[in-house]
Ligand code: HEM
């Protein structure tokens with residue numbers, strides 16, 4: 026397979042070849058030996074889904090470090106309000122005169138922290154990495170349906186990431202109206218300094234981000250529907266692929282609405298239209314805007330925004346299912362129920378957005394409808410949790426770092442899901458909306474579960490990505506320190522929220538009733554710093570293992586799925602020979618068959634009289 | 642210069658750690674161990690930590706909650722808050738049970754079914770009966786919670802305000818609130834943002850006679866046991882008028898009027914006794930990010946007896962008086 030011997034096909038630029046999209050076996054026989062040979066085509070403008078997934082992952086890690094650093098900065102302010110810190114002066118310069126973060130920068134910091142975490146790390150990073158890596162490998166395809174669009178998807182992601190980072194450095198500061206950027210605050214530069222150039226860059230970055238997400242999503246769905254190998258029926262897809270697919274569909278249906286939403290905001294900001302603005306008096310004059318509604322923005326935003334939280338969560342749950350089943354050496358319990366739950370969650374997530382708007386003046390009757398639909402979502406969620414528990418019951422569990430992280434995901438999904446029940450109860454939300462209780466809820470259920478899902482994915486599929494193993498001991502240290510800090514940080518936030526402390530406050534000094542909470546806030550900050558330090562263990566482990574890790578074997582976790590039938594050395598086209606055929610569901614772990622091995626790869630034909638446990 | 646030094650130190654630390662790792666690995670290679678055995682050892686102590694973590698987590702949750710009770714909001718000072726508080730604690734009861742039960746199973750299973758060489762897991766793919774029940778039971782519980790929740794929501798939000806409800810406008814702007822009392826006619830005069838100027842901060846229309854007896858105040862005084870209908874408006878961006886002690890919150894949205902009806906039941910003085918805090922005062926705080934000084938935006942709230950209230954009100958200037966001054 027030496028690429029340099031391959032002059033026969035006569036294509037100098039095979040990677041730009043339209044035909045790449047087809048990946049038919051006939052095409053493959055003809056072109057198959059083409060491996061990208063220059064540095065540029067292999068590492069930079071790669072169309073290989075495996076390389077693109079690594080590009081997504083590493084970009085997301087960089088973005089994650091920025092977002093995390095921002096959070097440690099504002100936790101310094103929140104835990105120890107008004108105290109001077111050299112480190113803030115060092116990193117923030119003019120935004121932290123005398124080492125105390127300015128209120129303006131505080132708001133920028135929380136806004137960019139939230140935006141990066143939700144979109145760049147947990148949407149782009151999570152789907153971009155794992156849908157890309159695993160969809161072709163697990164369905165048995167040579168690559169994504171369109172390698173070229175896939176490459177574009179990454180480049181849009183990179184450009185939007187860079188713009189988002191640059192926005193931190195502009196005059197007036199980055200966007201600072203919260204990650205939900207509600208107008209009029211985000212529309213009018215007079216209202217807050219971050220709504221000037223910083224906000225413009227935020228919008229540009231987000232529109233590019235959405236382009237990236239859509240290009241990726243279309244590709245994922247097409248690949249799953251069209252490029253499955255022989256025998257890979259939908260009911261034989263691993264749950265990872267199911268959740269990536271539903272995630273991609275959610276994205277395709279909801280992100281365009283967000284583009285529309287952002288576009289109208291851009292018009293209001295730049296062209297003087299009044300989609301979201303009306304009756305505003307600011308800076309000593311009555312503005313011309315008339316007839317718009319800020320609430321319209323919220324409807325459009327949350328129409329994406331709520332599916333978005335599942336766009337973040339579902340891939341994490343998919344990875345978790347796979348990691349749990351493999352390491353429990355036991356089939357995932359209720360495979361079909363899991364699939365139906367994912368579909369059900371996907372569907373319901375489109376009709377619950379109003380639960381973010383109970384007290385915006387929305388009709389209380391409409392509010393009731395959203396209460397109903399929102400609480401219904403808890404049913405498939407509960408089914409999933411019980412299925413995980415049943416999978417662990419009487420299992421034979423390898424507590425690898427990936428498995429520990431997967432257990433963490435389930436733990437967070439429970440802890441955060443149940444507080445969702447409180448918030449979804451509109452009458453209770455009156456008092457809890459926009460308090461720290463909400464912050465606690467979504468950081469546990471979305472932030473922490475999804476991040477742990479991502480960790481589980483990285484620990485588990487690292488050998489597939491880099492052909493090396495990560496260091497397990499560092500993995501354990503990272504996991505334990507992180508789970509301790511997550512509960513340490515977010516549990517007390519529920520209590521603070523129950524005291525009525527609003528989120529997005531620079532400090533609580535204006536309110537005597539909150540004075541007594543300083544101690545709790547300091548404790549939270551200390552846990553946050555512990556968590557941040559723990560992430561450096563992970564980052565070190567990650568990069569060290571890429572270069573120095575132990576060499577991986579082909580199937581280190583004794584898995585059944587197809588990705589582990591490919592060679593350890595990444596190969597563009599995935600299988601050097603023909604694509605394997607699939608004969609059974611992906612969860613034949615511990616099947617009683619009188620053999621010593623406790624797993625049966627999907628490629629092994631059913632034996633005489635053997636029934637495929639998944640059914641079709 | 643400091644930047645350079647700090648960067649240098651960080652790079653050095655990373656290199657040193659990487660070297661140490663390398664040395665550890667090389668020593669491991671010198672006396673090679675069976676990786677499966679190694680993993681088994683790690684499994685065993687991780688299983689123990691799982692159990693320890695479960696205990697630790699429950700203790701932390703219990704300890705923090707117990708310590709925190711004194712910081713929670715005091716008893717609700719409104720009729721509506723009392724019923725929603727009751728529901729809150731019932732809901733916490735339900736989710737608390739779910740939390741304890743499922744977390745115990747999760748970590749306990751992780752601990753007790755840890756890998757044993759040569760053992761095979763129980764091949765258990767599905768069980769329709771089990772799945773049916775664990776779908777049915779959450780559904781029933783949730784329908785109960787939904788029904789209860791909607792009943793309370795309807796009682797608070799959907800019921801039309803009683804006729805005798807006192808109408809007060811809460812007008813928000815960066816970064817303060819103003820209250821406008823509807824006066825004797827209990828009708829707020831028309832207001833429009835283009836009428837705003839230096840003396841007429843709320844843009845009230847002086848040609849509308851119902852506005853004449855309106856009273857503007859920067860403090861919110863409320864008579865106890867009297868239904869209050871708050872009408873919210875905003876001058877610039879979205880704010881949220883949040884009265885935590887009353888469990889009341891509603892957004893102030895520019896371009897529209899929103900409302901919230903509630904009945905305060907405990908005067909400030911009584912609350913000072915209940916909280917054993919002679920300095921206790923009710924507040925309204927802004928709970929929707931609204932600009933750089935969002936965190937300072939508030940209004941002082943006083944609940945008093947009708948007599949005290951009327952006395953206070955009689956000392957205030959009416960809108961028309963303030964305009965003709
Ligand atoms: C049992 C299921 C869940 C229910 C019933 C639920 C309910 C709610 C409700 C009612 C709110 C609005 C609270 C408020 O703003 O006052 C909320 C906020 C939020 N939820 Fe959930 N939730 C659930 C699960 C999830 C999941 C699985 C995720 C993410 C993966 C998630 C992410 C979020 C986020 C990000 C917010 C806050 C957004 C913001 O205002 O910044 N929730 N949830």
Ligand SMILES: [Cu+2]
Nearest residue numbers: 331378380381
């Ligand atoms: Cu939502």
Ligand SMILES: [Cu+2]
Nearest residue numbers: 880927931938
């Ligand atoms: Cu405000």
